[in-house]
Structures are given as structure tokens and as C-alpha cells.
Amino acid sequence: MRRTQQSGIVGAFDTPEAIIRAAHELRKSGYRRLEGYTPYPLLDLERAIGRGRSRIGFVVFPFAIAAAAGAYLVQWWTNGVDYPLNAGGRPAHAPPAFVPATFEMAVLFSALSACVILAIWSGLPALWQPIFEVPGFEQASVDKFFLAISDRDPAFDREATARKLTELGASRVEPLGVHPATDAELDERLERREGEES
């Protein structure tokens, strides 16, 4: 499970090529806790920051099997044991007739569990992340590419890492989450922003 990075350093890049190259270089020099924020998905960046495939399938699979087993069991119990009905001479425990509901329940629970697990793993429903405080971060959904490095990274060194990001072509390097925001601070900022807007 990956979480959004809480503190460290973040560099802004102007092109996808630059951020992909930077991520490759950083991985090569031993950085392991990287995170990218880009306006659109970059397959090569995902690979460069060492992000493999999602493991969500392995978690969904047991839910699917459990749902299928449960659905079959319910049908078997109600139709076959608890209240058997003679429907045109067919056996009370009629496997072919139980298959559609079994299948549907497996699909339903796969979808629901995938949805819920995805939300949990993405850190929802957190409405605020430290990265939002980086000046100009809203451009990550327009035309800028942000690469964050966590301060829990084994190779992390606030100054050396900042220098390295600049060398690798970051147009701007900003600290990330250096002042953990308290409720009071957030209120203050909100008021200030509202003041600026009005």
C-alpha cells in the first residue's frame, strides 16, 4: 500500500521527458520513496519510480470466491434443505439453476470490494494532503510535472537532494510538509485565501 508523501522535497518539471529522466537518475542513485504528480498518466514514469502493478486483484479475488461460495450456499440451503419445492420434477438441489446467481454475486462483490479497497489505499476520504501546500501545485493538473521525494527515503538529504533535483532539470524545488499544518493554521490560511479572493 502506498500513501501520499507527508514530508520531504518536491521538484517541478516542465516536460514529461525531464521528469522521467530525473526519476530514472534518482532511482539509480539509490532513492526509493518517489512519487509523481502529472496532468496525465505517464507509463514510463510509473516504471521509473519503481511502481509495479497494483495488487488489488489479489485482494479482490478472495472476496469473489467468498461471495460465490456464500451465494451458492444460500441457494443450496433455502432450495435444497430448508424449503424444497418440486419444480417440474427437477431436483431440489439443482446446480445448473444456481450458477447465474452465484456468478452474479461473485461479480458484484469483486466490484464492490475493488471500489472500497481502492478508496482506502488511495487515502480517501482525506480532503487535504501536505502536497497541496506546495506553491503552484494546482499546475500538476495543467502542464507541470511534480516529483516528490520523501524524507524517509534512505538516500534523502535535504540539501543534496534539492541540488540534485535542480541538476536534473527541475525548474523549481520546494520543501514539502515542513510545517505540519494544525487546524488553527489551516483556518488562518483559509481566511487569508478568502481575503485574497474577495
Next chain:
Amino acid sequence: MNTEPSIFTGGGRLVVGGFLAFVVGAIALVVGGVAHGRDAFYAYLSAYAWLVSLLVGGLIFLMIVHAMDAKWPVALRRVVEGVTGVLPLAVIGFIPIAVGVTTIYPWTSPSAIHDHEVQHLVEHKLPYLNTSSFFVRAFLYFGVWLGISYFLRRWSLRGDWAPAATDKPRFRALSALGLPPVALAFTFAGVDWLMSLTPAWYSTMFGVYWFAGGFLGALALLVLATYGLQRAGMLTRVGSSHYYALGRLLLAFTIFWAYIAYFQFFLIWITNKPHEASFYAPRMREFAPLSILVAAGRFVIPFFALLPYRVKQQPSTLAPIALWILVMHWVDMEWLVMPSVRPEGPIVHWLDVAALVCVGGAALAFGTFRLRGRPIVPKNDPSLETAFRYGSV
């Protein structure tokens, strides 16, 4: 840019081996046919249905790819064309069925049917089910399949030495317009050659059942052929993403086949009308082991085997599953033919295997032979570089 050997030159052993298998299988069929004439024809029909469904499945894959102007399959297009290149052999292969039509199909002599009601039903179907219209329709099916595969192959090979910008719209137009007739011919061939073995019975899902199995088998064949070519040092730029794409299709069509197979059975089981159930009766009694093998071997095992990502992505794990699917497609053909023609058993006759060796060997030898001396990729196709670079997560 592309340094691999681009001309397909090897395959000598495949041609010789395939031909030997054909000779051995053919001798076994003829020798066995003297003693068990009917069984030899049934065995041949099952193997022939296996081969034709693979070839036409391959043709449909090729046409879909052309019609959609899909990029990644361009890297494997010559392999698919290698599969459809065997179609002329299928015409020659129809001769034994034409010879044995009165032996194989009970509707050729309705007077010999003991059950009066069945006899009446078959007589009612005579305007469709009679030998002359059977042959005319077979002629039409082959005409459609051969005609379209001939032009698709010819234009593709011509592009290797005379690239023409006008080829692409031509490929697309022929494929898009040709898909309905090819698919209809596929469905009707299934009705004519397999479903009419039980002339009183019908299922509106039968054609698509054969179709789905054949298309799945063709995809499996494509995986195997690509893997074989790579082992021989060709198609070096085909990578895990291509296998993953094929693996996803294998999984999807395994599920599709299961859906068709299950609902054909389910609807007949729940309705429980005598004439409809007659198809499943021998399959649930004497042939129950074969039915279980088909259900497990065509759905349960490949479905769970194909679920993990890595399995679909690595040729060394995908190829054995593809081989399994290909063999199971033949078992499925046995399941379609044998319970109808010899409901009392045996489930598998040694002649069935001989017919498979004969037909499979001939197809392997012929297909490999037709590929020789040609570039193994459509080297002048403008999409080839994109196709090689295809990458997926």
C-alpha cells in the same frame, strides 16, 4: 533498426515432421477404416472440424485486426496469415467428408431412422438438409473464406516488395465488408457439419458455440506459433506486452466460450423438452466423463490459470496454457461429434487420435511450407515500428 533475420527460412523439420505425421495418421485411418469404417469417418470429422474452426477463427482475427486498423497485431500479422494460408488444404480435406456423407449424416437416408417422430421431423427438414444443397453450401463457405483470405494474403505479401499507400483502405474495406459473410459461413458450416449429426435437434446457440471455441483455439495457436518463432530466433522484438495482449484475449474468450456453453446447456436443461434434451442425454450418461473434461479443461483450468498477470505476460507460462487450450478444443470437437454418432461409446477411439495426427500434421507441414521464403513480418507496413514498440502496463 531491425537486425533480426526477417525472412522465414527454417521450418524444414516442421514440414518433414508434419508430413510424416500426416502419412502415419492417414495410413492408420485407412487401415482402421477397413475394420471400423464408420469410426474412421467420425474421427476424421472431429479432427477436420477442429482444423477448420482454427483456420476460420484465425481469418476472423485477421479481419478484425484489419477492420480496426489495430497496431500491435501488425507485428504478428504474418503469423496469422500463415494460419489462414492453410485454408486451401481445408478444401482438399473436405473430400473424405464428401465421400462419407451418407455414412456420417443420418439425414441422408431418413427412411433408415427408426423413431417415426424423428423421421417425420427430418423429412420436414429435407429442403435444407439434402446432400446436393449440403455440397452447394460447403462450396459457398469455402468460396467466401478462400476468396477473402487469398486477397488479404496477396496484398500483404505484395506490400513486401512494392509498398503502396493505397493498401490500407483496401484491407479495411474488404475486412469490414467481409466479416459478416465469413462469420455467417462459419456459423452455417457449424450447423451443417456438426449440428446436423442429430438432425431432429437444434440450438440457436450452436453456431456461436463452435465459433467461440474456434476463435479461442486460433488465439492459442497464434501464441504457440509466435513462441515457436521466437524460440527459433525470429520476431525478437515481440515482447511481453504482445503476449499480455494475446493472453487477455485468451482469458476473455475462455469466459465467452463458457458463457455460450453454459447457457446453451442451461436453457435446454431448464426447459427440459424431449427433443432439445436429446442432445445432452448421451453427454450426461455414457459421455459424462468427457463432458466434465470439457467443462474443466476448457473453462475451469484455463480460467484460473490465466488470471494472474505474470502468467499472461511471460511466453514460457502462456505457451503451455495455449497448447492446453488447443488440445481441449479438439476434445470439445470430440464432445460435439462422438456422443451424437455413437451414443453407446466408446468415448475415445484410437482412430480419433490418428485422425488428429493426420489432419494436424498435414496442416502444420502445409502452413510452414507456405511461410517459407517470405518475410516473417509485413516489413513495409507503416505501423510495424509502432507495433513493435507496443507497451502496456
